[in-house]
Amino acid sequence: MREAAFVKQNKEKWIAFEKAINFNPHIDPDELANGYIQMTNDLSYAQTYYPDSKTLLYLNSLASQAHQKIYKNKKEQRNRIIDFWKVEFPLFFKQYHSTLGVAFLTFAIAAAIGSLSVLNDSTFVRLILGDAYVNETLNNIAKGDPTAIYKGGSEIGSFLGITINNIRVAFLAFSFGVISSIGTAYILFSNGVMLGAFITFFYTQDVFYQANKQIWLHGTIEISVIIIAGCAGLIMGNSILFPKTYSRRVSFMKGAKAGLKVVVSTIPFFILAGFIEGFITRYSNMPPWLAFLIIGSSLTLIVYYYVVYPILLNQSYAKRK
Numbered sequence: 001m002r003e004a005a006f007v008k009q010n011k012e013k014w015i016a017f018e019k020a021i022n023f024n025p026h027i028d029p030d031e032l033a034n035g036y037i038q039m040t041n042d043l044s045y046a047q048t049y050y051p052d053s054k055t056l057l058y059l060n061s062l063a064s065q066a067h068q069k070i071y072k073n074k075k076e077q078r079n080r081i082i083d084f085w086k087v088e089f090p091l092f093f094k095q096y097h098s099t100l101g102v103a104f105l106t107f108a109i110a111a112a113i114g115s116l117s118v119l120n121d122s123t124f125v126r127l128i129l130g131d132a133y134v135n136e137t138l139n140n141i142a143k144g145d146p147t148a149i150y151k152g153g154s155e156i157g158s159f160l161g162i163t164i165n166n167i168r169v170a171f172l173a174f175s176f177g178v179i180s181s182i183g184t185a186y187i188l189f190s191n192g193v194m195l196g197a198f199i200t201f202f203y204t205q206d207v208f209y210q211a212n213k214q215i216w217l218h219g220t221i222e223i224s225v226i227i228i229a230g231c232a233g234l235i236m237g238n239s240i241l242f243p244k245t246y247s248r249r250v251s252f253m254k255g256a257k258a259g260l261k262v263v264v265s266t267i268p269f270f271i272l273a274g275f276i277e278g279f280i281t282r283y284s285n286m287p288p289w290l291a292f293l294i295i296g297s298s299l300t301l302i303v304y305y306y307v308v309y310p311i312l313l314n315q316s317y318a319k320r321k
C-alpha cells in the first residue's frame with residue numbers, strides 16, 4: 001500500500017485518538033487500550049514499509065503519548081520526575097528538532113549581525129549593552145582582568161540571582177509565543193544581536209581569547225538553553241499560525257502544553273549554568289585545559305540530551321513496537 005493511501009485510510013482514526021488522549025481526561029480505559037493496540041499495529045506497519053517518513057514520526061509520537069497516558073497512574077509515582085527527563089521528554093522532543101533548528105538559525109544570524117555591527121561601528125556596543133557596562137568592562141580590561149565583572153558578589157548570591165534571571169529569560173522567550181512565532185523570534189533575535197556585540201567587543205579590545213575562555217564556561221549551557229526555550233515559544237506560536245486539522249483554540253492549547261514541557265526541561269540546565277557562573281567562572285586563572293574541558297563537556301551534554309538522545313531513544317522505542 002502506498003503511504004498516501006495508508007494515511008488516507010487511517011487519518012480520521014489517528015486524529016480522533018490523538019484528541020481523546022490529549023483533551024479527554026475521562027477516556028474509557030478499554031477505549032484507550034484498544035486505541036493503543038491499533039496505534040502500535042499501525043506504527044509497526046509504518047516502521048516496515050515507510051521508514052524515515054513523517055508518518056512514522058507522527059505515529060511514534062502518538063504511540064508514546066498513549067503509552068504515557070496508560071502508565072501515568074502506576075505506583076512508581078516517586079519516579080515520575082526522573083522518568084520525565086529520562087524517557088518522556090526525549091521521546092516527545094524528537095518531533096520538534098526542525099523547530100529547534102529554526103530557533104538556532106535565528107539566533108545565529110542575529111549574533112552575526114551584532115558582530116558585524118560592532119566591527120563596522122564602535123559605538124554600536126554601547127547602544128546594545130549600555131555605557132555603564134561598557135565603561136566598567138573597559139576598566140577591567142585596563143586592569144588585566146576582562147571578566148572581573150563575574151567576580152562581584154557572593155558565590156551563593158550570584159548563583160541564585162543568575163539562575164533566577166536565566167529562568168526568567170527562558171519563560172520570556174516562551175511566553176512571547178502567545179503573540180505568534182514572531183514574538184519569540186524577536187526575543188531570540190535581540191538576544192542573538194546582544195551576544196554577537198558582546199563577544200566582538202572583546203575582540204576589538206584584543207582580549208578575545210582571554211575573555212571567551214571564561215565567558216563560555218557558563219555561556220555554553222546558558223545560550224544553548226535560551227535557544228531551546230525559544231524553540232518552545234516557536235512551538236506555541238506555530239500552533240496559532242498553523243492549526244492544521246484543529247480549531248485554532250484547540251491547536252493553541254496543544255502547542256502551549258507542548259512548549260511548556262520544553263521550557264520545564266531546561267530548568268536543571270539553567271541551574272547548572274547558574275552554578276558554573278556563580279562558583280566557577282570567577283576563577284579566571286584556572287588552567288586553559290580545565291576551562292575548555294568544562295566548555296566541551298557542557299556542549300556535549302546539551303547536544304546529546306536534546307539532539308542525539310531523543311533520536312536514539314525513539315529508534316529504540318520504535319523497534320520494541
